[in-house]
Amino acid sequence: MPLPKIVTPSYELKLPSNGKKISYRPFLVKEEKILILAIESSSLKQISRAIKDILKNCILTKGVKVDQLPTFDIEYLFLNIRARSIGESIELVVTCPDDNETKVNTTIYIDEIEVKTNDEHNTDIKIDDTYTMRMKYPSLDEFIDENFNFDGQSDNSFEIIASCIDMVFSEEEAWEAKDCTKKELTEFVEQMNSAQFKEIEQFFDTMPQLSHDIEVQNPKTKVKSTVKLEGLASFFG
Numbered sequence: 001m002p003l004p005k006i007v008t009p010s011y012e013l014k015l016p017s018n019g020k021k022i023s024y025r026p027f028l029v030k031e032e033k034i035l036i037l038a039i040e041s042s043s044l045k046q047i048s049r050a051i052k053d054i055l056k057n058c059i060l061t062k063g064v065k066v067d068q069l070p071t072f073d074i075e076y077l078f079l080n081i082r083a084r085s086i087g088e089s090i091e092l093v094v095t096c097p098d099d100n101e102t103k104v105n106t107t108i109y110i111d112e113i114e115v116k117t118n119d120e121h122n123t124d125i126k127i128d129d130t131y132t133m134r135m136k137y138p139s140l141d142e143f144i145d146e147n148f149n150f151d152g153q154s155d156n157s158f159e160i161i162a163s164c165i166d167m168v169f170s171e172e173e174a175w176e177a178k179d180c181t182k183k184e185l186t187e188f189v190e191q192m193n194s195a196q197f198k199e200i201e202q203f204f205d206t207m208p209q210l211s212h213d214i215e216v217q218n219p220k221t222k223v224k225s226t227v228k229l230e231g232l233a234s235f236f237g
Helices: 029-041 044-058 071-086 140-148 157-163 182-190 194-206 232-236
Strands: 011-014 021-024 089-095 103-109 114-116 124-126 132-135 165-169 174-176 209-217 224-230
Touching: 011 071, 021 071, 029 044, 044 071, 044 140, 071 114, 071 140, 071 209, 071 232, 103 209, 124 194, 140 157, 157 165, 157 182, 165 182, 209 232, 224 232
Parallel strands: none
Antiparallel strands: 011 021, 089 103, 114 209, 124 132, 132 165, 165 174, 209 224
16 A cells, blocks of 8 residues: 655735736755755856755745746745755844854744835936936846855956846837846946936846844843844855
8 A cells, every 4th residue: 555645735825016826835854855955056157046946846836936036035935945854943043243253043933034125216317318227126137146156256246237137118119128138238337427327227236135134142241132134144154
């Protein structure tokens, strides 16, 4: 007689970028093992493949294109999938900011962690009186590079910015980024002056981000401080 099949539970969440409800399931042991081995290899190529495969397998809703999800959607989804797989809480060691040396243990709960938005954020950047550049959010590749790049060597900033251009338009014309080469987009960014480039930095600085504030007390000084955790890597430090 064959062994019974183990029923895998499913869960729902709303994607922060558009509020769309999607269903997902936890990692299976075999999938988590693949991810651990990929991370231990320190190979971005292997990690990328493992994360893509796991997300595609765990997302049950049809039509969700993992490669096109914004970074913060991937962070939020990945965090929740991991939580449902191995536990609803995360144990962290946090450095007290009042002396920058004392470390304390703290527990945070996945359900309390959200993607925070900024009222000053805008995806349209006015280049001059004629042209506007519409940005899109970093995707899976940037997510992997940000969180798992062990040697600290990230892509050229101009190339990253170029990859986030959605289109350039005026009242009369429009240029879709998908119709341009990577070189053309990078050269377009390199032509900008400091003021224009600062507007681009503002887009990245204010874009939605996985964030959570925790209060810690330094056992030596008795000082209470608020520590802000930002980005997925902060929750597994």
